[in-house]
Amino acid sequence: MSQSSPRIAPLEPPYAPEIAGQFDRIMRGALPLMLFRVVAGSARAWEKFTAGGLLDRGPLSLREREIVIDRTCARTGCEYEWGVHVATFAQAARLTEEQIRATVRGAADATCWSAAEQALIAAADALHARATLSDAEFADLSAHYDEAQIFEIMLLCGFYRTVSYLANGLALPLEEKAARFPAPI
Incomplete structure (x- = not known):
């Protein structure tokens, strides 16, 4: 496997509207990370992955x-x-x-x-x-x-x-x- 391609193919644009909206919200207009594009290819994995996010204003600085x-x-x-x-x-x-x-x-x-x-x-x-x-x-x-x-x-x-x-x-x-x-x- 080449260093430039992941083992599971990432989603490519154009993204489904729901996924595009989620990418825009997470990335704030920047291109989505490869990690997000790969995980989003599996609806269940993406749902579980985004539900586990801890980048909000939590109890730590x-x-x-x-x-x-x-x-x-x-x-x-x-x-x-x-x-x-x-x-x-x-x-x-x-x-x-x-x-x-x-x-x-x-x-x-x-x-x-x-x-x-x-x-x-x-x-x-x-x-x-x-x-x-x-x-x-x-x-x-x-x-x-x-x-x-x-x-x-x-x-x-x-x-x-x-x-x-x-x-x-x-x-x-x-x-x-x-x-x-x-x-x-």
């Missing part, structure tokens, strides 16, 4: 949300989704170049993060590695985040692991304007 998403995508090796989120949200989330790099290459306790952000990253790492949090990890997270925020963190980790499965498993080509994983030092 934009910055916190993006740290969790970027770290989860990095841990799953999903350059596709990591790159889309970094290109789209990193500036608004006030992530520095050092922090962007650290989402892929840094330890959870990297000094570029606040104590609360370190707890977020440690939680994403633990959920990725073991699908659970130790009592100490949960206590550290609880020291910085309330119950609604902790649910959101876990939901984000799970949802973006699923997104990573889709992007990686379907061999989606990287979006042209998306960021790329930083090279190892």
Whole structure:
């Protein structure tokens, strides 16, 4: 399979009116991402996928949300989704170049993060590695985040692991304007 074509063919324009309207709402007039075009080819998958979206104004700040998403995508090796989120949200989330790099290459306790952000990253790492949090990890997270925020963190980790499965498993080509994983030092 070529790096430029996914394993399942994406929808091509013209899109059905309902799908076109959904793409416009999600993408705000920009061309739909390859991920959306592929998943929308299955009505059930698209319905379930869009029902699970967590990019609304939830209990986490934009910055916190993006740290969790970027770290989860990095841990799953999903350059596709990591790159889309970094290109789209990193500036608004006030992530520095050092922090962007650290989402892929840094330890959870990297000094570029606040104590609360370190707890977020440690939680994403633990959920990725073991699908659970130790009592100490949960206590550290609880020291910085309330119950609604902790649910959101876990939901984000799970949802973006699923997104990573889709992007990686379907061999989606990287979006042209998306960021790329930083090279190892």
